[in-house]
Amino acid sequence: xxxxxxxxxxxxxxxxxxxxxxxxxxxxxxxxxxxxxxxxxxxxxxxxxxxxxxxxxxxxxxxxxxxxxxxxxxxxxxxxxxxxxxxxxxxxxxxxxxxxxxxxxxxxxxxxx
Amino acid sequence: xxxxxxxxxxxxxxxxxxxxxxxxxxxxxxxxxxxxxxxxxxxxxxxxxxxxxxxxxxxxxxxxxxxxxxxxxxxxxxxxxxxxxxxxxxxxxxxxxxxxxxxxxxxxxxxxxxxxx
Numbered sequence: 001x002x003x004x005x006x007x008x009x010x011x012x013x014x015x016x017x018x019x020x021x022x023x024x025x026x027x028x029x030x031x032x033x034x035x036x037x038x039x040x041x042x043x044x045x046x047x048x049x050x051x052x053x054x055x056x057x058x059x060x061x062x063x064x065x066x067x068x069x070x071x072x073x074x075x076x077x078x079x080x081x082x083x084x085x086x087x088x089x090x091x092x093x094x095x096x097x098x099x100x101x102x103x104x105x106x107x108x109x110x111x112x113x
Numbered sequence: 114x115x116x117x118x119x120x121x122x123x124x125x126x127x128x129x130x131x132x133x134x135x136x137x138x139x140x141x142x143x144x145x146x147x148x149x150x151x152x153x154x155x156x157x158x159x160x161x162x163x164x165x166x167x168x169x170x171x172x173x174x175x176x177x178x179x180x181x182x183x184x185x186x187x188x189x190x191x192x193x194x195x196x197x198x199x200x201x202x203x204x205x206x207x208x209x210x211x212x213x214x215x216x217x218x219x220x221x222x223x224x225x226x227x228x229x230x
Contacts, residue, residue: 032216043206043221044157046115049214087156092217103149103157 004104022088030092119222136207142187143209151204197229
């Protein structure tokens with residue numbers, strides 16, 4: 001079971017780049033990494049997903065080193081509306097099922113004006 | 114794409130009654146749906162995995178007779194909380210699984226806030 005470890009909380013000023021790192025030392029060969037954002041009283045929202053190296057979309061980048069034992073979500077120029085809890089999820093749900101569906105503590109990001 | 118809805122968004126019921134929560138994938142078919150529970154200031158806890166046309170698989174510690182799950186079609190799963198009690202008050206979130214990119218990904222509904230009086 002590829003459990004994850006993230007910082008409990010982070011603060012950042014508006015306009016700065018924020019990097020949130022997730023450790024997953026027991027990641028399996030077929031596992032991939034997915035990041036979600038959750039606002040209070042809402043379901044998690046998909047942000048980005050990747051297997052190795054770097055993935056970028058319109059809202060974030062995901063950096064995964066060669067050993068894949070960690071991953072870093074990068075949010076460019078955060079705004080107040082990015083204040084939320086961010087979760088990384090590691091697994092290969094299609095082939096290994098719900099065994100890997102473990103949401104860790106998440107990282108509570110607070111963006112300060 | 115990949116929109117998941119839940120209904121109702123919130124519900125208040127009396128202790129001892131049953132409540133049904135619906136989860137629908139609106140623009141894709143989902144062979145697998147998941148049900149989570151989240152208490153205030155805590156992370157999501159997986160309750161069960163629901164596969165279309167078969168019995169749900171429940172996580173350890175989740176009472177299958179209390180939390181009835183039915184996955185009647187590729188776009189609809191329902192969770193019924195039977196004989197609800199105040200300790201069942203929580204935020205219930207469903208997700209639907211789809212391979213829309215390279216990998217199988219969960220897409221989450223907006224959640225249902227259940228309050229049992």
